[in-house]
Amino acid sequence: MLLAHDGRGCRPQDLPRVFSQGFMERQIGFxxxxxxxxxxxxxxxxxxxxxxxxxxxxxxxxxxxAEG
Structure with missing residues (x-):
């Protein structure tokens, strides 16, 4: 599943921190x-x-x- 967000974006050097607690919370609302x-x-x-x-x-x- 691919989800797009057309907002602010992120500098390449910050991408490794995107999933750190609280890093993106204010920018995209969750x-x-x-x-x-x-x-x-x-x-x-x-x-x-x-x-x-x-x-x-x-x-x-x-x-x-699921393996079937």
């Missing part, structure tokens, strides 16, 4: 730290990409598929 932990508990991962400030951000949620 706590990405909590979301990343919840997705990790489901054995998935949350990834982020931004081309820079004022360029928006893209978040990708990767979850395992």
């Amino acid at each position: 706590d990405l730290h909590f979301c990343a932990i919840a997705i990790e508990e489901m054995e998935g991962r949350l990834e982020v990409h931004s081309d820079g400030e004022n360029q928006g951000m893209q978040f990708e949620i990767l979850l395992p598929t």
